[in-house]
Amino acid sequence: MQVIILPSAAAIGDYAADVILRGVAERPSYVLGVATGSSPLPVYEALERRWIPELAGISAFALDEYVGLPYSHPESYHSVIDREVTTRLRLDPNRVHVPDGFADDPAAAATTYETAIRDAGGIDLQLLGIGGSGHIGFNEPTSSFASRTRIKTLTPGTRSDNARFFSSPDEVPLHCMTQGLGTILDARQVLLVATGEKKASAIARAVEGPLTSMCPGSALQLHPDATVLLDEAAASELTLRDYYRFVFEHRPKWQR
Ligand code: F6R
Numbered sequence: 204m205q206v207i208i209l210p211s212a213a214a215i216g217d218y219a220a221d222v223i224l225r226g227v228a229e230r231p232s233y234v235l236g237v238a239t240g241s242s243p244l245p246v247y248e249a250l251e252r253r254w255i256p257e258l259a260g261i262s263a264f265a266l267d268e269y270v271g272l273p274y275s276h277p278e279s280y281h282s283v284i285d286r287e288v289t290t291r292l293r294l295d296p297n298r299v300h301v302p303d304g305f306a307d308d309p310a311a312a313a314t315t316y317e318t319a320i321r322d323a324g325g326i327d328l329q330l331l332g333i334g335g336s337g338h339i340g341f342n343e344p345t346s347s348f349a350s351r352t353r354i355k356t357l358t359p360g361t362r363s364d365n366a367r368f369f370s371s372p373d374e375v376p377l378h379c380m381t382q383g384l385g386t387i388l389d390a391r392q393v394l395l396v397a398t399g400e401k402k403a404s405a406i407a408r409a410v411e412g413p414l415t416s417m418c419p420g421s422a423l424q425l426h427p428d429a430t431v432l433l434d435e436a437a438a439s440e441l442t443l444r445d446y447y448r449f450v451f452e453h454r455p456k457w458q459r
Contacts, residue, residue, distance in 0.1 A: 236263070336360050402433075
């Protein structure tokens with residue numbers, strides 16, 4: 204795992220956009236895995252600012268969706284992805300996919316989602332945030348490392364963190380449909396972004412803690428091409444943070 208500590212959320216956005224734009228320029232049928240929440244917003248801002256025509260041809264798959272929120276609800280991830288990703292990056296809406304949390308048969312919808320990812324050729328780069336519980340996607344603690352897209356129950360902590368997007372905490376749905384940890388680990392490359400002191404403990408457990416389903420983010424230790432982009436505050440509980448800085452400053456030319 205590569206850990207990169209950058210001076211600001213804007214610098215993180217630019218770094219991630221560099222990686223994504225390089226991939227998109229090389230591969231016209233690029234498949235981008237997109238996250239919602241606050242963490243990836245600087246990445247979408249940078250991609251919007253540095254838009255290239257090739258972006259219009261990519262496919263995108265969202266990580267997760269609430270169960271039972273109508274697609275038109277402003278906080279459904281269908282709406283959020285449409286607003287923050289499809290519109291801003293001028294993607295083709297027919298190639299942007301979000302799990303169907305409003306389906307009559309959620310289990311069938313989850314299987315259909317897995318099939319759609321496979322049919323698109325798999326995800327080239329999965330963008331991730333991390334929750335205070337250590338979740339990636341909405342894979343809450345004790346999620347299986349082999350899990351695929353399915354229904355999960357949000358922890359009270361996650362519901363309270365996400366209450367800021369709703370008019371009352373009770374409005375935050377109890378359930379979600381999320382790509383599994385196995386689905387995320389299948390992406391060819393993963394890029395996790397985290398900023399702020401509130402993420403420091405989850406980051407330390409995911410990056411330096413034991414591999415454990417109690418911290419689903421620790422599953423990324425199994426991924427052969429995982430990069431974690433952090434600001435100083437999010438990196439503050441990492442034991443080896445000076446080493447990560449040293450590694451980045453002395454990275455060989457071919458890695459720059
Ligand atoms: C969102 C998602 C979640 C968030 C996490 C952090 O699609 O899958 O894992 O990335 O809850 O949320 P923020 O970035 O709002 O702190």
